[in-house]
Amino acid sequence: MRLKTDIVVIGGGPAGVGAAVAAARHGAEVILVEKEGYCGGMGTSGGVPAFSPYSNGKDIIVKGIALEVRERLVEKCPDLATDYEKWQPIDPEFLKQVYDEILTEAGVKLLFHAQMTGIKKEGECLREVFIQTQHQIINIEAEYFIDCTGNAELVALADGDLNFGDEDSNVQALTLCFRLGNVDTKRYLKYLEKTGNDGNLTAAVNEAKKLDDFNIQEIKVAGAINQQKGIVGMNFGHEYEVNPLDPFELSQAEVRARGKLDVLVNFMKKYVPGFEEARLIGSGPSIGVRETRRIIGHYQLTEDDYYKRSVPYDVVALSNYPIDLHSATFNEKEEGENKEYYNSRYNKGEYYGIPYRSLIPIGFKNVGVAGRTISADRKIHGSCRLMNTCILTGQAVGTAATLLVGTSSDLIQVSMEKLQEVLVTDNMYIPTSNELMGGFYVQS
Numbered sequence: 001m002r003l004k005t006d007i008v009v010i011g012g013g014p015a016g017v018g019a020a021v022a023a024a025r026h027g028a029e030v031i032l033v034e035k036e037g038y039c040g041g042m043g044t045s046g047g048v049p050a051f052s053p054y055s056n057g058k059d060i061i062v063k064g065i066a067l068e069v070r071e072r073l074v075e076k077c078p079d080l081a082t083d084y085e086k087w088q089p090i091d092p093e094f095l096k097q098v099y100d101e102i103l104t105e106a107g108v109k110l111l112f113h114a115q116m117t118g119i120k121k122e123g124e125c126l127r128e129v130f131i132q133t134q135h136q137i138i139n140i141e142a143e144y145f146i147d148c149t150g151n152a153e154l155v156a157l158a159d160g161d162l163n164f165g166d167e168d169s170n171v172q173a174l175t176l177c178f179r180l181g182n183v184d185t186k187r188y189l190k191y192l193e194k195t196g197n198d199g200n201l202t203a204a205v206n207e208a209k210k211l212d213d214f215n216i217q218e219i220k221v222a223g224a225i226n227q228q229k230g231i232v233g234m235n236f237g238h239e240y241e242v243n244p245l246d247p248f249e250l251s252q253a254e255v256r257a258r259g260k261l262d263v264l265v266n267f268m269k270k271y272v273p274g275f276e277e278a279r280l281i282g283s284g285p286s287i288g289v290r291e292t293r294r295i296i297g298h299y300q301l302t303e304d305d306y307y308k309r310s311v312p313y314d315v316v317a318l319s320n321y322p323i324d325l326h327s328a329t330f331n332e333k334e335e336g337e338n339k340e341y342y343n344s345r346y347n348k349g350e351y352y353g354i355p356y357r358s359l360i361p362i363g364f365k366n367v368g369v370a371g372r373t374i375s376a377d378r379k380i381h382g383s384c385r386l387m388n389t390c391i392l393t394g395q396a397v398g399t400a401a402t403l404l405v406g407t408s409s410d411l412i413q414v415s416m417e418k419l420q421e422v423l424v425t426d427n428m429y430i431p432t433s434n435e436l437m438g439g440f441y442v443q444s
């Protein structure tokens, strides 16, 4: 089968949803290709239990489609509502529905159970992608292509330049998230109040360790959050030294992580008040991958940008989330202290900006990327990989592509003034130069 469209988005994670919805709302014909039977990426197929805060303590800085997703989710599950400065719990079943609805209403043509496996390129222009479905291969020709695969699959297939992990190609540890039901949430919340712990449960881990009853390579729970009454989403357990792009290593990591679940659940039952009668209701479905490839774009965001609170002239998204790097190898001290996460935290009201140039890979005229694979060094990647930020970068590049449909112009050449104007009209928070006077560094 052959199809022709204005824009094709590969990958229906948070970035792909943002890109496809934005592009379709502005009138482009959009096909979204997703290998699972639903959207959401790590937030659904990886069971990641929460969106990071939307506010920097002063303003809601994560707006646009990302904010809409949050509001729609809370409308479906009012008992999930928190304020914008807090983590927003996710119920993965409702999140799938929110993504279905927002995409369908925008008019995006959904192609689920479909994996991109090849491309056709002429010079610096991509012409087609080859999509493997169960019964046939579909060739999709498009004017613009947006890679939201989380692994820069499209850019990799097209021989684009990429970074992978650190200088020794190590990547952050993987986690199989899981959900526990039948939790007495009232007792659990009281316990958190009493210990002063957040979802990291350090007090419970330390107690188990004292009794020599925690013989797994973990220092704390990465995060536990109420998802529905009596149901808690767990980001707990690490698989270290795995290359997620090696299918055999990834398979072994899945098996090891599932094999460990009993131990993790028993720890919760034994040491965390409220969990005594807890039951495992589900894992993943797949192990969560935090990091693989990052593109080399027209601008590479850096750690320096993070610490300088840099806001570039072509800012298209904001973040204030700290540098959050899980170790690649088990390192008790590093995991335990995760100093950079705490030390890098911004003060109220601060943010840095993600430039449009970081979304466009060098060597391509009609390819953009969004999500966790944008052009960034590893440190700042640890900050901008969060799901709501991924929706924002998706919205930015999807909007840019739509503005150019019919012109065949290079994506990098979109009018920044026009793009930012449209993003602001679409309720994204793009700071004006007046707002930047408070000591922020403005990159030229």
Ligand SMILES: Cc1cc2nc3c(=O)[nH]c(=O)nc-3n(C[C@H](O)[C@H](O)[C@H](O)COP(=O)(O)OP(=O)(O)OC[C@H]3O[C@@H](n4cnc5c(N)ncnc54)[C@H](O)[C@@H]3O)c2cc1C
Residues within 6 Å of the ligand: 010, 011, 012, 013, 014, 015, 016, 033, 034, 035, 036, 039, 040, 041, 042, 043, 045, 046, 048, 049, 050, 051, 052, 114, 115, 116, 117, 148, 149, 150, 151, 153, 174, 175, 176, 177, 223, 235, 287, 288, 289, 290, 370, 371, 372, 373, 385, 386, 387, 388, 390
């Ligand atoms: C364990 C863990 C805990 C995390 N905790 C949090 C948290 O608490 N809060 C938070 O905000 N973020 C968290 N993150 C980070 C966040 O989930 C990811 O960085 C984010 O989901 C990345 O979004 P994305 O759209 O770039 O990629 P993904 O979410 O990975 O989505 C990519 C999509 O592309 C599809 N795809 C891939 N290749 C192809 C192909 N060839 N053809 C078709 N489809 C394809 C995939 O099926 C997937 O749906 C966590 C991540 C992990 C792994």
